[in-house]
Amino acid sequence: MNFNFLSPVQDAVLAHNELLSMQALGRKLKIHSIQNGIPDLEDVSIAIIGVLENRNDVNYIGEEFQLNEVRKSFYSLFPGSWNTIVADLGDINRGESVEDTYFALKTTISILVQKKIIPVIIGGSQDLTYAVYRAYDNMMPMVNIVNVDSRFDLGDSTKPIKNNSFVGKVILDQPYNLFNYATVGYQTYFNSQEEIDLMERLYFEAYRLGEVSNDITTVEPVMRDANIVSIDLGVVKASEVSLKQRLSPNGLDGKEICAVARYAGISNKVSSFGIYEYKPSYDDEVTAMLISQMLWYFIEGVNCRVEDDDFMNDKSHQKFTTLTNSQELVFYKSTKTGRWWIEIPFLANVNNKLKKHTLLSCTHQDYLDACNDKVPERWYKAYQKNSV
Template sequence: MEFDFLSPVETNLIIEIKRLSSQHLSNKVVFHTQEDFPDIAKVRIAIIGVPDHRGDQTFAKESDLSSIRLNLYNLFPGNWSSTIADLGDILPGNSPDDTYFALQKVVSRLIKNNVIPIVIGGSQDLTYALYRGYDNLEQMVNLVSIDSKFDLSKQDDSSLADSYLSKIIIEEPNNLFNYSNVGYQTYYNSQEEIDLIEKLFFDAYRLGEICNSIAIAEPVFRDADLVSLDLTCVKSSDSGNFVNFQPNGFNGKEICALSRYAGISDRVSCFGIFNHQGSLQETALIAQIIWYFIEGVHYRSNEYPFGSKDNYIKYTVPTEEEDVVFYKSDKTERWWIEIPFFANVNNKLKKNTLLPCSHDDYLAACNQELPERWWKAQRKSII
């Protein structure tokens, strides 16, 4: 059984959590204990800890996930109905590959059972294991990383956490359809890496772009399967991480807003939080990030995939090259743009020809300016 890789939540911690009032989030959570394991068939969201930092040697100490759990379960829930389970931890294996294997198996099983894993990790190379969890699901994967770096370094001269994306791109089976970075900082990425992102038709948004208008990130998350959050993208004055000091980055409000976008996306089926150093300030922030993700999940509108286009208004915009079709939801007023299907090529988008976009993208198209993401998706579909 895949769940044999999971160690139960510490008994002393559960005793402390159970002392909280019935109004706290802890009362809505079922725990993996020494005596009992949650019924996965009744669970919508599962929290898993993976305190393995061996992919990044800069960590000062191992993660204390107990502090994160205490902060999280001390919060009050929203008007939530779904069952949340804390499945405990996947302890570090004899090698990082052992940890990857265990995490891959657990995540794959949960996703197959329509359970959304929230993984509180050690180093961000664990994203590779989350990605591999989709191997047996017969689908292409869209990965979104909230990160100041692209993590495309060469595997032979860097830590695993700095090169996991290279590993994802190179290794077979290659199920990656698209990678999007939200919040990269140019001075942390070589020009070679930036050029490669462009060459592969991946999407990347600078920190300044997102901070100037955080809503532009919403369509990116709407098209994601897997979201990986590197906590070093939060500036140290907000995260309390002074081991790897970050003078610039997202503030607490912005990172929680991005987490809510990830949760509210009908398509996101796995969320990982990595690279935390364990300060009291950071553990409190992680708890709130998780809270906002869960809040988002409970407000999903179930608009993906499209079952019928009856509830959408169709807009056709004539351009110099071709007519571009947009759809607007009557329910949420969110927008999609149609990607042309080329019948004479091996089109990877046969099952999904609609790309999430914004109202601003529609207005730009009316002025003969098509979204860059649309161009990239179109080119990618004919490769």
């Protein structure tokens, strides 16, 4: 198997790991080391990969970084009662050029996803999400991306890719595989009106910080439809992170970002998960520990996955039909998990790749709203996109 791009976890981290309790997470992982090489991935469900690339950060001034502190924090945690086997495959070092790093990441993600292993990327700059997205080119006809971020990162797609403009490239570069893009936790004052209008025109979803903090469960249906989840640590408020990481007094707190990671884990569709924009500083322990806890909750979520989206079997769900002024809306509720979906009418005259996108995750509240003659926003956007 071609994992030539991966360099092993450093000996200093492994030495630290040897001192931990036998019950600690680090003692239960399959770790890529200099001595033993790449571990056997036979039963592995989740593979952690560090990507030491930050040259496309708009504020890049030549600094390099390592993920040793993150690994030490993560290894020192205790696992839940999991039956999920996790591997740490080490790091992808920066290539000769950023494109080389993208190629290495894309190739590695491709191999893992095809083996039904969920890659968890801990990275430098968030433009790495573009390489992750490109890994899906030959695997899926349409991809949904969720970006947990205070900014949309649409940027000017005519200029070279940066960590604040990679989404523009995702939308405009061929092949066009993006079906839906959703931003969770955005803060209006960090986004130009043009970008906000563009999100509206493209029928992409955007959830403001206040909305998410007010009711964290709004994130669950968004994650349930996601294939790629990308978290920018800049979405976390300054009081929760280390010195160099502090961007805004407002943002998600530690508990909320861990809940978001868990929702991403529970989703049956999420097949890659990334935490980006890590910037180590001398008082680094708190950010390293926050990333570790996010990883912990993601694994916890994956461990709690329940397959419930087989709507062929009538016993597996209840069906509800509501009439609003303009539409007949059909809802499904899983009898196994209590999760809700809404049907998007498939438009036969539109030649698109969306035949399997006819059910959209939603909440019980969406059903109650529809009963009160209010069309759910997610349904409206997906319907409009389907009609374009």
